[in-house]
Structures are given as structure tokens and as C-alpha cells.
Amino acid sequence: MPELRREPVSGRWVIIATERATRPTDYKTNHQIIKSSFCPFCEGNEGKTPPEILAYRNSGTEANTRGWRVRVVPNKFPALQIEGEENKRGEGIYVMMSGIGAHEVIIESPRHIQSITALDNRNIEEVLFCYRDRLIDLKKDKRFVYGLLFKNVGFSAGASLEHTHSQLIVTPIVPQLVENEMESAKIFYTQRGRCLFCDMIQQETDTNSRIIISADNFVAFAPFASRFPFETWILPKKHESHFEKLQNSEIDELANVLKSTLVKLEIALDFPPYNYIIHSAPFNINESEYFHWHIEIIPRLTNVAGFEWGTGFYINHTPPEQAAEILRNAAGNHE
Amino acid sequence: MPELRREPVSGRWVIIATERATRPTDYKTNHQIIKSSFCPFCEGNEGKTPPEILAYRNSGTEANTRGWRVRVVPNKFPALQIEGEENKRGEGIYVMMSGIGAHEVIIESPRHIQSITALDNRNIEEVLFCYRDRLIDLKKDKRFVYGLLFKNVGFSAGASLEHTHSQLIVTPIVPQLVENEMESAKIFYTQRGRCLFCDMIQQETDTNSRIIISADNFVAFAPFASRFPFETWILPKKHESHFEKLQNSEIDELANVLKSTLVKLEIALDFPPYNYIIHSAPFNINESEYFHWHIEIIPRLTNVAGFEWGTGFYINHTPPEQAAEILRNAAGNHE
Numbered sequence: 001m002p003e004l005r006r007e008p009v010s011g012r013w014v015i016i017a018t019e020r021a022t023r024p025t026d027y028k029t030n031h032q033i034i035k036s037s038f039c040p041f042c043e044g045n046e047g048k049t050p051p052e053i054l055a056y057r058n059s060g061t062e063a064n065t066r067g068w069r070v071r072v073v074p075n076k077f078p079a080l081q082i083e084g085e086e087n088k089r090g091e092g093i094y095v096m097m098s099g100i101g102a103h104e105v106i107i108e109s110p111r112h113i114q115s116i117t118a119l120d121n122r123n124i125e126e127v128l129f130c131y132r133d134r135l136i137d138l139k140k141d142k143r144f145v146y147g148l149l150f151k152n153v154g155f156s157a158g159a160s161l162e163h164t165h166s167q168l169i170v171t172p173i174v175p176q177l178v179e180n181e182m183e184s185a186k187i188f189y190t191q192r193g194r195c196l197f198c199d200m201i202q203q204e205t206d207t208n209s210r211i212i213i214s215a216d217n218f219v220a221f222a223p224f225a226s227r228f229p230f231e232t233w234i235l236p237k238k239h240e241s242h243f244e245k246l247q248n249s250e251i252d253e254l255a256n257v258l259k260s261t262l263v264k265l266e267i268a269l270d271f272p273p274y275n276y277i278i279h280s281a282p283f284n285i286n287e288s289e290y291f292h293w294h295i296e297i298i299p300r301l302t303n304v305a306g307f308e309w310g311t312g313f314y315i316n317h318t319p320p321e322q323a324a325e326i327l328r329n330a331a332g333n334h335e
Numbered sequence: 336m337p338e339l340r341r342e343p344v345s346g347r348w349v350i351i352a353t354e355r356a357t358r359p360t361d362y363k364t365n366h367q368i369i370k371s372s373f374c375p376f377c378e379g380n381e382g383k384t385p386p387e388i389l390a391y392r393n394s395g396t397e398a399n400t401r402g403w404r405v406r407v408v409p410n411k412f413p414a415l416q417i418e419g420e421e422n423k424r425g426e427g428i429y430v431m432m433s434g435i436g437a438h439e440v441i442i443e444s445p446r447h448i449q450s451i452t453a454l455d456n457r458n459i460e461e462v463l464f465c466y467r468d469r470l471i472d473l474k475k476d477k478r479f480v481y482g483l484l485f486k487n488v489g490f491s492a493g494a495s496l497e498h499t500h501s502q503l504i505v506t507p508i509v510p511q512l513v514e515n516e517m518e519s520a521k522i523f524y525t526q527r528g529r530c531l532f533c534d535m536i537q538q539e540t541d542t543n544s545r546i547i548i549s550a551d552n553f554v555a556f557a558p559f560a561s562r563f564p565f566e567t568w569i570l571p572k573k574h575e576s577h578f579e580k581l582q583n584s585e586i587d588e589l590a591n592v593l594k595s596t597l598v599k600l601e602i603a604l605d606f607p608p609y610n611y612i613i614h615s616a617p618f619n620i621n622e623s624e625y626f627h628w629h630i631e632i633i634p635r636l637t638n639v640a641g642f643e644w645g646t647g648f649y650i651n652h653t654p655p656e657q658a659a660e661i662l663r664n665a666a667g668n669h670e
Contacts, residue, residue, distance in 0.1 A: 007560035008523070008531060009516050014560040015650045024603050024661060027564060027636035079642070079650045092538040093523075093531065094559050150641030156491075158640020167641070175646030181344050188343070188428075196343060196428065203427040224429050225342035225349040229362060268359050277645035298644060301362035305493020306485030307414070307504055309633060310612035312512030315350045315414045326359060 001081055002099025004173070012176045015079050015099055040076075041163035043110030049073040053104060054133060056126050070126045071107045072134060072168075078103035079169060086143060086172050102138055102170040106130055107163065114162050115153070115271070117262045124255035127166070128246070131278070134168055135244040139283040144170045146178060146282050149243070154273025157300045174282045181279065182291055189290035197292030198239050210324045212264065217250050218257045222320035222327070229302065229318035230269060230327065232261055234295040241288035243280040258295070264330040265299055273300040336416055337434025339508070347511045350414050350434055375411075376498035378445035384408040388439060389468060391461050405461045406442045407469060407503075413438035414504060421478060421507050437473055437505040441465055442498065449497045450488070450606070452598045459590035462501070463581070466613070469503055470579040474618040479505045481513060481617050484578070489608025492635045509617045516614065517626055524625035532627030533574055545659045547599065552585050553592045557655035557662070564637065564653035565604060565662065567596055569630040576623035578615040593630070599665040600634055608635040 002017040040048040046064045054072040061067025074082075080101030088097040108127045109119055116124060135147045151166040152158040174182075188196040204210055204221045212232060213220040220234045234257060236250070246254065265272065280293040308314055337352040375383040381399045389407040396402025409417075415436030423432040443462045444454055451459060470482045486501040487493040509517075523531040539545055539556045547567060548555040555569045569592060571585070581589065600607065615628040643649055 005560035007558065007562070008535070009519055010512070011515065011519055012560075012562070012647050012649070014562050015648065016560075016654050017650055017652050018654060024565075024605075027604065027607075092542075093534050094538075146646075148642060148645045150645050152640045156638055158638040169642050169646075171646070171648070175648050177345070177645070177647030180346065180647075184344055184346055199428050200343070203429075207427075223342065225340035225347075225351075227342070227347070227349055230359075269362065270359075272362070275641035275644055277641050279645065296645070303491055303493040304639065305487045306610035306612050307483060307502070309610055310483045310485050310512070310614065310631070311481075311504075311506070311510030312347050312515075313350065313506070313510050314347070315352055317352050319351050319353060 001084060002079065004097045004099050006095040008093055008095075010176075013173060017077075017079050017099065039112055039161070039163050041105075041107045041161060041165060042112050043068070046071075049105075049107075050076060054130065054137075056130065066110070068110060069123065070109075070130045072130060073105050073107065075103040075105050075167065080171065097172065100143060100172050102144070102168065104134060104168045106134070106166045106168065108166065109164055112162075113164050115262070115266065116151070116164050117259055117266060119164070119259075121252065121255050121259065124259055125251045128251050128255055128258075131166070131168070132244050132246055135242075135280075138168075138170045139244070141170075143172055145284045146171045146174050147280070148175070149278040149280075151274075151276045153275070154300065157273035157275050159273075174284075178279070178282065182281070182288070185288075185290040185292075195239055195290055195292050197235060197294065201235055201237060209321045212324050212327045213257055213260055215253055215257050217253050220257055220261045222324040224320060226316055226318075226320040226323065227314035228298050228300075229316055230265060230272075230299045230323045231316075231320070232265065232297040232323075232327070234258060234261060234297070235292060236294075239289075239292055241281040241285070241291045241293060243278050243293045261297065261327075264327045265297065267330040268326050269299055269301065274298060275300065336419060337414065339432045339434050341430040343428055343430075345511075348508060352412075352414050352434065374447055374496070374498050376440075376442045376496060376500060377447050378403070381406075384440075384442075385411060389465065389472075391465065401445070403445060404458065405465045406445075407439050407465060408442065410438040410440050410502065415506065432507070435478060435507050437479070437503065439469060439503045441469070441501045441503065443501065444499055447497075448499050450597070450601065451486070451499050452594055452601060454499070454594075456587065456590050456594065459594055460586045463586050463590055463593075466501070466503070467579045467581055470577075470615075473503075473505045474579070476505075478507055480619045481506045481509050482615070483510070484613040484615075486609075486611045488610070489635065492608035492610050492633075494608075509619075513614070513617065517616070517623070520623075520625040520627075530574055530625055530627055532570060532629065536570055536572060544656045547659050547662045548592055548595055550588055550592050552588050555592055555596045557659040559655060561651055561653075561655040561658065562649035563633050563635075564651055565600060565607075565634045565658045566651075566655070567600065567632040567658075567662070569593060569596060569632070570627060571629075574624075574627055576616040576620070576626045576628060578613050578628045596632065596662075599662045600632065602665040603661050604634055604636065609633060610635065 055068040056070045058067045084100045086097045147170045185196045210222045276297045281291045390403040391405045393402040419435045482505045520531045545557045611632045616626045
């Protein structure tokens with residue numbers, strides 16, 4: 001069973017996971033994505049993953065066989081385990097608890113495709129529906145308070161398999177970074193009576209120097225204080241705290257904006273490694289007037305170094321205004 | 336002039352630096368440490384760096400010529416600039432200020448050595464003296480409130496030159512991560528009347544499962560909630576908030592413990608990329624009963640992925656108890 005430990009100085013939590021081998025030599029050799037002729041995510045290899053939790057399938061096909069379009073399975077090497085109680089306890093100055101939670105993989109295509117942008121819009125919509133369905137299902141479990149959907153593309157962004165996929169990790173505590181964002185948004189709301197993110201969308205729209213795509217319901221822009229070169233955020237224009245409340249009528253546009261934004265990054269930066277992360281409000285808050293869900297896309301072009309680890313400060317050599325201009329002009333325009 | 340911008344959601348600051356080229360292609364090609372026959376840090380090439388700020392030299396040698404043992408120069412591509420006023424200002428919901436500060440490079444040897452562990456102890460002591468001298472000098476400038484000393488080793492840890500060196504960045508605001516650590520340590524002190532770090536040293540010594548080196552005045556251990564495999568912290572046993580108050584009588588032992596710890600990591604992990612960072616109290620606090628300076632060493636064996644960026648949670652596959660055992664048994668024992 002993995003263990004969650006709280007670092008008493010910073011307050012951040014760490015998952016001490018021991019399911020994978022951990023000899024020093026494992027780190028030495030593990031220097032790139034394993035490229036083998038066998039891919040457990042490809043259609044026909046359903047038996048090589050744990051049994052599916054959810055799949056959108058062609059009618060008449062059976063679970064864990066061919067015929068799916070999007071498929072969700074438990075991670076074979078889960079960071080957190082679904083069974084058990086939290087068992088929070090102290091040991092002198094330290095606090096720890098059992099590593100319970102969920103760790104799932106969303107396999108976005110039965111074909112061995114490496115980028116989600118190679119999928120057609122309808123397929124990307126199903127991926128987004130899948131994200132929503134899994135959050136709605138997991139938040140029923142009262143042990144869990146937060147769900148993080150994310151995608152790692154490329155070895156230096158933490159991917160270990162190239163077949164296009166995303167992941168969902170559900171945790172029994174609200175992560176510190178999310179707590180901080182919520183707190184900060186709450187202070188803004190208390191002081192000004194408005195949502196920080198709604199104000200941000202307004203100001204970005206007025207300024208117009210960092211906008212990459214502006215559609216009816218979604219906007220993509222380079223944030224004012226981008227940590228990373230070409231960092232891009234996508235936000236719904238209408239206030240909504242939880243991703244899982246996304247309406248059916250909005251999903252096609254979100255799929256379109258997400259794909260267009262990623263295509264622009266791929267063109268401008270020659271298929272960079274990247275992460276995207278969906279920031280949504282915690283499960284234990286029903287609705288928040290001050291938090292606003294959004295997607296953060298982080299191209300991984302530079303290495304985080306000692307200064308960043310020591311301060312939480314970031315150094316970015318590409319002003320977001322310049323990044324936005326380059327991305328606006330790259331193809332992949334919103335249809 | 337670089338610009339400091341505050342990200343309104345997370346509260347973190349970002350340095351938007353534009354001194355280096357920033358075309359997308361610069362990121363594409365910049366995939367490893369530039370290995371050329373020419374090294375600007377080697378003895379004889381003093382004219383290829385900005386003029387030295389400080390050097391420990393053999394008697395009779397002149398500034399910016401041969402004959403130095405440790406040499407400090409301004410970074411040729413500084414993240415922050417020494418001249419100017421802070422000029423803090425708002426723009427709607429955003430806050431920004433001029434990127435003033437210092438960015439210096441400590442060249443640790445006149446020879447083209449790639450690891451500080453190849454230096455003899457006396458040389459490492461001089462590096463530490465140099466760290467102290469530069470902090471003492473820069474904290475006289477009332478515009479600056481924080482100094483971060485750090486080392487990047489290896490491309491994936493952010494190094495761009497292989498010649499052994501460290502860096503010092505001095506900032507006009509206290510970084511968020513430092514603020515958080517100070518706040519957390521203060522709460523502990525208020526509640527328990529003791530320094531969190533002093534208590535940690537006591538508990539680690541009693542438990543003894545995570546200790547790597549215990550010397551008279553310094554201890555090296557794997558922290559209870561290590562974010563990264565083989566993460567190691569070095570702390571002075573006697574309470575002290577500021578690194579720059581290090582006594583002459585302690586420097587030889589610190590040099591010894593630092594070198595021994597790094598040698599152990601190099602042996603166990605086959606010369607991994609790593610960062611070390613000196614966490615010290617801000618300049619604008621004279622002395623703190625609750626903060627305790629320390630060195631954090633982070634081997635860069637794994638890639639930070641979407642989950643970490645999205646939550647501030649870390650997943651570590653090597654329990655610190657196991658890492659400490661491996662490092663205790665690796666050579667490089669404290670003399």
C-alpha cells in the first residue's frame with residue numbers, strides 16, 4: 001500500500017509509492033520512452049491491461065475486447081490504491097496516511113496514434129465525455145475529495161508510453177496547490193465581489209495581446225505571468241467551477257479549441273513534449289462563485305533548475321505576448 | 336530590463352527575461368550542454384566573462400588574470416539586473432515590477448573539472464566562504480531581500496556549462512516558497528515553542544532510519560516526505576537561521592559533509608544530474624528563532640509530470656528509508 005506523507009516545512013504531500021522497482025539502476029537505465037513493437041493500449045491487446053472501468057464501444061462488442069473508441073482502465077502501476085481507509089496518523093512531528101485514491105488511464109484511441117491532435121473532433125469529444133463521466137462517478141466515493149485529469153506527452157514530460165492517453169488521479173486530500181489557488185481566488189472574490197478568472201478573461205479580451213483563440217464559449221491565451229515559454233490556458237467564458245459540469249452543448253467547441261491550440265503548439269514548436277492539466281474545484285465543494293475551472297498547457301522546452309526548486313519563482317525567456325503572437329499565426333486555427 | 340510579474344491565481348512570481356534569444360527554434364535545438372573545446376570558466380579565459388566581482392587569488396596576481404582559486408563573476412545572461420529601482424505597478428488585476436536583482440556565477444575551480452567532489456576539501460571550503468562573502472555583501476543593498484545559492488549539475492538539471500560552478504540570484508521580493516516555509520515554521524514555533532527543524536533533527540537522530548551522515552555540527556538525512564528519490568538535506572545541528580552566519584570553525588566540517596554526501600550520490604546513482612539549493616532566511620529578518628538554514632540536494636532521476644504540476648503533490652518510488660540505507664553504505668564516508 002502506498003503511503004501519503006506530509007512534508008512539515010512546506011506542507012506539501014508526497015506519495016511514497018513502492019509498486020515499481022526502485023533500485024538505483026532502474027533510474028539509470030530508464031532514460032526514454034520504451035519503444036517496443038508491443039503496445040498494451042492498442043486494439044486487440046485488451047487483455048494486457050487491467051479490466052476496463054469504462055469504454056465507449058461500438059454496439060454489440062463486449063467489454064475487454066475489440067470495438068471500443070475510448071477506453072478507461074486502472075493504471076497498472078497505480079500511485080494510489082482504491083481499496084482501504086485513510087488511517088491518518090502522526091509520528092512525532094510527522095503526519096501520514098494510507099495511499100488510497102484512484103489512478104486511471106484514459107486510452108484515447110484504439111489505433112497507435114501518438115498525438116491527440118491526430119484524432120478527429122468527434123473522437124476528442126468522446127475523450128472529454130469520458131473525463132466528465134469518470135469524475136462524476138468517482139466523486140460519489142466520500143473518501144475522495146479531488147480529481148486531477150492530466151496528460152503527459154513525450155519522455156521529458158513524464159510519459160512512459162507513446163500511445164495517446166491521459167490520466168486521472170483522485171486523492172483523499174485536497175492538494176496544496178489547489179488549496180492555494182482556491183484561497184487566492186476567494187480573497188479576490190471577497191475584496192472585489194467578482195471571480196478572478198472572469199476578470200482575467202475580461203482583461204485579456206480587452207488587452208488582446210495574449211489571446212490565442214477566442215471562440216463563443218472558450219478562450220485560449222498565454223497567461224500574463226507565464227512560468228514556461230508558450231504556456232497556454234484554456235478557460236470557459238461562462239463562470240463554472242467544476243469541469244464535470246460541462247454541458248453537452250459545449251463539448252464540441254471545447255474539443256475544437258483544445259485541438260486547435262495543441263496543433264498550434266505542435267506546429268510552432270515542432271511537436272514539443274508537453275503536459276496539460278485540468279484545474280477544477282474540489283469534490284467537497286458543490287459550487288464555487290470564486291473558482292473557475294481551466295486547462296493549463298505546459299510545453300516542456302526548458303529544464304527546471306535549482307532556482308525554480310528553491311524559490312517557486314520561474315524564469316521565462318519568451319514573453320507571453322510574443323508567444324501568443326507566434327501561436328496566433330501558426331496554423332490550426334479555430335474552425 | 337527583465338520584468339517581474341505576479342501570477343494572480345497562485346501568487347507566484349515569474350521573471351520575464353528577454354536577454355537571450357527566444358525564437359521557437361532556440362528551444363528546439365538547445366537539447367544538451369554545449370560541449371565545445373572552449374570554456375569561458377577555465378583559467379586563462381578570464382577576459383571571456385564579465386569582470387570579476389570577487390576572487391580568492393594567489394598573492395601577487397591581478398584581477399581578471401590567472402592565479403585565482405575561486406572566482407565570482409556576473410552571469411553573462413542575467414535573469415535580473417543590478418541597476419534600477421523596483422517600480423512596482425499594477426495593470427488591472429495584474430502586478431509587475433522591474434526585474435532588479437543580482438545574478439552571479441561562482442566558478443569553483445580554475446581547472447575544467449565537472450564535479451565539485453573532484454576538488455579537495457580546502458577548495459570546497461573556499462567555495463563556501465565565497466557563498467558567505469557574497470551574501471554578506473549583497474544584503475547591504477536595501478533593495479534586495481532574498482539571496483538564493485544553488486547549483487545545477489547536468490543538462491536535465493538545468494546546467495548549460497559543464498565546468499563546476501554554482502549561482503547566486505538575489506531578488507527584490509521574498510519568493511513565495513520561502514514565505515511559505517517561514518510561515519509554516521513560525522506556526523510550529525508558536526504552537527510548540529521550538530524550532531521545527533531542531534525538532535526534526537532530534538526525531539531523525541532518534542529514529543535513525545533516514546540518517547546518511549551525522550557529524551559533530553552537521554547532519555545529512557533523507558527527509559521523511561522526500562519528493563524525489565534520494566533527496567537529501569544537510570542541516571547544521573545548532574540552530575541558525577542564516578547561512579551567512581556560518582562560523583569559520585564550522586566551514587571545514589560542512590565542506591567535508593557536503594562532499595561526502597555528493598560522493599555517495601555519485602557512487603550510488605552513477606553521477607546523476609542534480610541540484611542543490613541553500614535555503615536561508617530572508618535578508619530583511621535579522622535573526623529567526625523558528626527558521627533554520629539547510630541545503631536541499633535533489634537528484635534529477637525522474638521527470639516531473641502533469642500530476643506534480645497540477646497538484647504540488649509528488650510521487651516518489653524510493654522510500655527515503657531505503658535511499659538512506661543505500662547512501663549510508665555507498666563510499667564517501669564522512670572522514
